[in-house]
Amino acid sequence: MTVDPGRRLPPPPGLVEAFRAYEQALMTNDLAELDRLFAPGPTTMRGDAQGLLVGHHMISAFRGGRGGAPARRIVQTHVQTIDDDHALVVAVTELERGGRGQQTQLWARFPDGWAVTAAHVSVPPPALDTRVWRLVGDPLVPATGSGALDGESVAVKDLYAVAGQRVGAGNPAWLEQAPAETQHAAAVASLLAAGASIRGIARTDEFAYSLAGANAHTGSPPNPRAPYRLSGGSTSGSASAVSLGQATIGLGTDTGGSIRVPAAYQGLFGIRTTHGAIPRDGLLALAPGFDTVGWLTRTASLLRTVGDVLLPPRVASSGTRLVGVPALTALAESDVVAAVAGIPVDATDDRPLPDLQAWRAAFQTWQAWEAWQVRGSWLTGRLDTLGDDVRSRFEHAASIGHDQADAARRTVDRAARAIRDLVGDDVLVIPSASSVAPRVGVDLGPVRTATMTLTSIAGLAGLPAVSLPVTTSGGLPAGACLVAAPGRDRDLLDLAVQLSGT
The missing domain is CATH 3.10.450.50 (Nuclear Transport Factor 2; Chain: A,)
Incomplete structure (x- = not known):
């Protein structure tokens, strides 16, 4: 010494x-x-x-x-x-x-x-953080046009087709046999035409079938707003890239919460769009009846600008009354409830919603049924290529029979009608996730069930949902979710700008 x-x-x-x-x-x-x-x-x-x-x-x-x-x-x-x-x-x-x-x-x-x-x-930083990115460039793909997104950079979830690249879906065995894509996915092409470049292809949970952000093959992307905690998934890499400042837009998907959960865990703005509002051409499906295009940003204004590029024209606006739903808010942990309460509501809807758990179970059953219909033929004989968590879900999906699936579908349809009636012309304010980001390695079972009960509300009814960042008393990020009727995506984006001032 x-x-x-x-x-x-x-x-x-x-x-x-x-x-x-x-x-x-x-x-x-x-x-x-x-x-x-x-x-x-x-x-x-x-x-x-x-x-x-x-x-x-x-x-x-x-x-x-x-x-x-x-x-x-x-x-x-x-x-x-x-x-x-x-x-x-x-x-x-x-x-x-x-x-x-x-x-x-x-x-x-x-x-x-x-x-x-x-x-x-x-320690020396890696040249490429493979927890966040599968491929990265400077840029990987330049803009093809000029417009509202000039100068912005996109982290593309590894489910979207990028011309000349393969879709990896978070699974090495799938990536190995995947062909190079001949053209961009519709959403990717629209972003490039509006002036954005592609920074890289970002990691996802395997086949987008998880909300954790912990890929068994590539690890959990870092969460800079909540260190040593999960990033949230399945749009995990895109969210972390935006949070780390390595991209300005994280293009992802939301089937059962895969935009809203990472947005909440990492203090980002995120939108799940109305089901079917944005073409899913060139997007690898998980459960087509619930899959939607979504994205994350660090500001509400950029979230809205991306919507101006990707969304169809605005339908006639309805009311903007913000309504709290105690039966839904109560699903979250107390620190998240307190943080979400910082978004002022105009009224509360005190109906008890006794069927919430049945709705959530039906959502998960129908999602699993659809997932096996679109991926089962490839996964048969290859389940051992999956991490334990995702493999257990696909194994369950494979066991669902027609009668069980049909019963779930009927419950999904009833739930969709009830939820649309609950929403009406209002905007619900509920937690985006039931907790702050869990620590890496803890049991996620209780958190996942509560969070899925919350996130399935928009999924069941095909509704748009925007997650706004809020902060708990302990200084950790959480999310407040605005949910409205189908087609009101632009109204929610306007509200996000108004409420956040960003």
């Missing part, structure tokens, strides 16, 4: 040994020793490019789930002694995989020895 010449104070006794013990524990993934060498309590900090962890328990949980640190060696270490009980240690590291990083630690002496109270770690 070298001592900072400006202070000329030697390292305090025991510090060098503690630092070396930490480095050995890090390289052997000795979790107990690492816990011991980080100061206990709620104020200990560890930061990196992904975000800041505050509290010993948060740091310990992070280490326990990452599977060890990348192999490295120390090439320089500098100590700046503050006093006998505190010192700053900066280490330059060289990674086995290549490149150099840096680690800065603030150490303090406690009665039982030295421990880190704050740390920041940096």
Whole structure:
């Protein structure tokens, strides 16, 4: 070790040994020793490019789930002694995989020895973050025209045809056999003609059959607004690309919430359009009866501008009364309920909606039936190419018989009529998702059921829905969802601009 010449104070006794013990524990993934060498309590900090962890328990949980640190060696270490009980240690590291990083630690002496109270770690960024992108360019595809989207860049979900590229659908086996597309999907072509360029092809959950954003093959894209939490899916890569500032528009799809959930988890604006309002030519289907085109942006004004390009002309506007629905809002966790309450409503509809769970179950059954009709022939004999989560859904889909599917279809039709009656000429204000973004690795079962009950409302009735970012008291992003009658997409986009001021 070298001592900072400006202070000329030697390292305090025991510090060098503690630092070396930490480095050995890090390289052997000795979790107990690492816990011991980080100061206990709620104020200990560890930061990196992904975000800041505050509290010993948060740091310990992070280490326990990452599977060890990348192999490295120390090439320089500098100590700046503050006093006998505190010192700053900066280490330059060289990674086995290549490149150099840096680690800065603030150490303090406690009665039982030295421990880190704050740390920041940096490593060389990857040339391509494969959690976010499958392909990327500068641009990957230039604009074909000029118009309202001049200068904007698009992250295209890996379900849309991009001429000259294959559609990967989040599954390596599908990508391997996919042919190169001969022309752009309709939505992609419209964006290019309006002046936008394609930044790249972004990751998706496998076949878009998940709301988590955790792909078994490529991992979970980062969520910069909620570090170490899920990105939301299935429009996961597109959402993260926009949130990270790597694209301005995230083109995606929404079948059961795949725009609204990542928008909520990452503090973005997002729209699920009226079913059938935008052509789905060149889009790989999941469940055609529910699939819609959608997109995400960081501002409501750009969300609306994209709508000006993609949506059909406005139908006659109806009312803009904002209505809360307690039976739906109650599905969300308390912090999300409080955040959504920041959107002022003009009235509430207190009808009890006793059939919500039956509606959600019918949505999932009919969605699964359709998914197997469009993907079953290819997946038969290939289910082992899927991650566990998505595979279990397709296995269930394969087991659904005609009678069960027909019963679900009848319930879907009844639900659609009831929901359209509930909405009428109003605009419902409900949570976009039932919770903030869950931490990576937790059980998603309860959250998924509650969130699907909320998101299926628009899906069942083919309604447009716009997610607005709100913030919980804990500082985490959540979403407030505006839902209106079919064809009122432009009204919702106008409201989003008015309510957000962006």
